[in-house]
Amino acid sequence: MAGAALPGRLNWLIARATEIIEETERVRSIVLDCPGWPGHLPGHHIDIRLTAEDGYQAQRSYSIARPADDEQVVITVELVDEGEISPFLIEDLRIGDRIEIRGPVGGYFVWEPSRGGPLQLIGGGSGVVPLMAMLRARVRAGSDVPVRYLSSARSHDDLIYRPELESISSEVEGVEVLHTLTRRKPPDWTGLEGRVDRVMLARQAWPSFTRPLCYVCGPTGFVESVANSLVALGHQPGRVKTERFGPTNGG
């Protein structure tokens, strides 16, 4: 699917959960098989609609975690304690269950290898989900776009996709993976520490003269601060794309 415009109507489709991957204690990925899925770009999201027996409905948006693969749609969901949809998806949904989805939605916060780079991905918490779809697309395509992936999590146990990122980092040329931990770190931690601030970005992100495409996703405060820092470091605002969630995304 090319171009910005999404033609036609986004119909609700029935998707079946075929695989559930526990990513962390509070985060799981759900693989959905969705007959009729029109395809998507890395960074797109979907709307999910759940209907109770009495007809009550609730909807939320979730980023897609993997690049297009036939009729498969994979989402990664973080538990929001006060939420409505995420507790169901994390605690109740089982393989074989069916839910309604529609999409793809979005179209600005997307990247595919043909858009080039260098590519700077910066995610806070579950904000890494659409960035992972971009990174996976880069790896799958065997593209040579240089990528720096920087994720911020509270603790080592909260890092999403860690094993896969470790193998990408050690096996794929041109991809650099960095994590920073903001609350607790293991004694042998060799990664970064503390919040993503201007100093960290000056040291770890692509410098502005390389004119990277920057994608920043996470909670509002995180995105606001990182995007402001990137602009202060000389990055063109038009090359810094953001997606914010919270403070209560209600998930």
Place this chain on the structure above:
Amino acid sequence: MSFITRGFRGRRQLDAPADRVPPGQYVTPDFPVLSAGPTPRVPLEEWRFTMTDPLGSERSWNWGDFTALPTETVTVDIHCVTKWSKLDTTWEGVSLDTLLADGTDRAGGHVLFHSYGGYTTNLPLEDVTGGKAWIAFNYDGQPLDPEHGGPARLLVPHLYFWKSAKWVDGATLSDSDRPGFWESYGYHNYGDPWREQRYQGD
């Protein structure tokens, strides 16, 4: 009835007034921020709002002139396409009726608002006139925070909130309807929350 999800019971907001919450929305006490890029910082001494009519003639206000215009304070419900609604939000700003009062040619029927940072959104002119839209610069009695669109944003509460462009710097009246930023990415051209017009074709 729609497809039922096994085991889903939901968390109904029984205290939310049903006649004020459009379909598919939930009420939040917070004020989430959604923007496609970094927040522009516009110094008040550089701020301008420019109204361009279909023939290309312009009228422009600086911050002092603009905020000296008659203002209105309104309390309205707002509805974001990402599903949250916020009730009873209070804004102060200048009505579009005031900005269009003296002699602007309204023949075109369409208006495209544009913003610092490059954002745009399109509306029928009749949806921003007749007491339906404001250029707001105070929220809850305080100057509007940059994250929420300050120094000034469009406020069109009867449509999904992406139509209420943040950081506005002008409006162009036209006889043709040109899709704005999100409208060209597949979002609905009009965006009525009560008809759940989220995306093209809804």
